Amino acid sequence: MGTVDCVVVGAGPAGLAASAALAEEGVDHVVLERDRVGESWRAHRWDSFRLNTPGSMNQLLGPLPDDEYTGRDDVVRHLDTVAGRCPVRAGVDVTGLAPHDGELVLTTSDGPVRTRSVVVATGSENVPRLPPAAQALPRRTTQLTGASYRSPGALPAGAVLVVGSGQTGAQVVEDLVSDGRRVLLSASPVGRLPTPYRGRPMIEWLREAGFFDQRPEDLPDPAMTRMPNPLLPPGGDHDLDLRRLAVDGVELVGRVTGAADGRLHVDRSVGDCVAFAEAFAERARSMADRAIERLGLDSPPDAPDEPFDYPVRDVDELDLRAEGVTTVVWCTGMGGSHRWLPDELLDGGVPRHTSGASPLAGLWFMGLRWMVRRCSSNLVGMPGDAAATAAAVRAHLG
Structure with missing residues (x-):
């Protein structure tokens, strides 16, 4: 050459x-x-x-x-x-x-x-990242990553556990739910972007606010650069809210911490994950409000989110066979x-x-x-x- x-x-x-x-x-x-x-x-x-x-x-x-x-x-x-x-x-x-x-x-x-x-x-x-627990599951369990998942129809019959509620995991969950699958979701701390907001998709306000032009030195904590991107679904017509997914039938469990004998160990962190998502959502609203004020726009106020009850599987382990889980989709990050x-x-x-x-x-x-x-x-x-x-x-x- x-x-x-x-x-x-x-x-x-x-x-x-x-x-x-x-x-x-x-x-x-x-x-x-x-x-x-x-x-x-x-x-x-x-x-x-x-x-x-x-x-x-x-x-x-x-x-x-x-x-x-x-x-x-x-x-x-x-x-x-x-x-x-x-x-x-x-x-x-x-x-x-x-x-x-x-x-x-x-x-x-x-x-x-x-x-x-x-x-x-x-x-x-x-390059998908897999936790050690993935190596400990029995061969009868179909294991995919967010990079190898294609569609609900390509999976064996049975319930599906999605591990990780970042952008990929949340969208895969919506894809599975739309097909009528029973879905369990192992939650993780990820920011939520409430959308639409004040009459427009939140992403449009954030672009006006300079959200996407933030530099690492603009952040209060450099560690924030290692956090997953906040949840923003295609279309801008709804947001990816763990609580609403649970109300719609998705079974929320905590983060996977290990595996043995066909069982996945999970913690009880769903509440912390929801609190993290809502704290981020409030910061996003504040950024949007400041952009609207700076631009002098007459935008309708938004109704504040009211706390509501949502179901959680309060368990510290999942027996995959007893749960009827035949597939685990690992959405645990990429490198x-x-x-x-x-x-x-x-x-x-x-x-x-x-x-x-x-x-x-x-x-x-x-x-x-x-x-x-x-x-x-x-x-x-x-x-x-x-x-x-x-x-x-x-x-x-x-």
């Missing part, structure tokens, strides 16, 4: 955004993708998946209706269109990187590639795979960087959570981050 000024590794949304920005800067580059364009979107999204941000926030995919919440197959189609304008080479696996004589040398399945700069856009949330990078560039497997810039000269990252802003790992934030990265690459190349 020879030498090129810049190599982008990964042809998902972040890599394609980087490629478009590098082209704007006039940087000669190539995009290397080990599988197909947008492979995670093809292989790791369930059938009914839709984006939880409207078209007005997803212009990376091309012109979209402002209120469209795009489905999985259409996302893939749009990514293919974007990739058609980029120098993508699919089927090339990058397995190593090393500095050499002022350049960077990539080890690839197509031979070594010398380059003056690299943008790593391989994703930070495409990235950066093991092909030198150890000194990683901190516990996570890339070391400052606003996307690696300590190694000529190396940048794209698409990492909270890389620059809250939205850095979302479609809405990638174009802006890509423009800044491309400008830095151009400056580095001189």
Whole structure:
């Protein structure tokens, strides 16, 4: 492949955004993708998946209706269109990187590639994390992750336990409930975004309030960057409230803490999880109210949420066979795979960087959570981050 000024590794949304920005800067580059364009979107999204941000926030995919919440197959189609304008080479696996004589040398399945700069856009949330309890369940139990779940019809008959009530877990639960499945949900502490709010989807108010442009230094506690994203369902017409899911028949249990003999041990933390979600919801309302006041909008007041009773399975273990649970869907978080990078560039497997810039000269990252802003790992934030990265690459190349 020879030498090129810049190599982008990964042809998902972040890599394609980087490629478009590098082209704007006039940087000669190539995009290397080990599988197909947008492979995670093809292989790791369930059938009914839709984006939880409207078209007005997803212009990376091309012109979209402002209120469209795009489905999985259409996302893939749009990514293919974007990739058609980029120098993508699919089927090339990058397995190593090393500095050499002022350049960077990539080890690839197509031979070594010398380059003056690299943008790593391989994703930070495409490798499922599984707790040790998953290894202790009997073989008769079907186990999936949020990345391998496809549809209720693909599961064996019986009840389903979803572990984790973040964005993926909550949407999988709604998918299962719509099919009439009996569902148990192991809750986790995740913020809730009440929507609609004061006449509009909450996401629109939060965008006006600068929520998605928050930087890590804007947060009262840096640890908040490690929390799951707050719950925001597609459509903006309802919110994902653990209490209402319970009222609708979802059986809430606490967090899974272990497993033995076909039983899952759970704690009694559902109340704490609900309290965490409601505290976040109140902060979101306050942000929206301030945005409405700043903009001088005449927006109708919103009726405050009144506390209400909701059923909880107050147990400390679940006997899966006795419960009729035949499938467990683990929605317990995702990580990235950066093991092909030198150890000194990683901190516990996570890339070391400052606003996307690696300590190694000529190396940048794209698409990492909270890389620059809250939205850095979302479609809405990638174009802006890509423009800044491309400008830095151009400056580095001189």
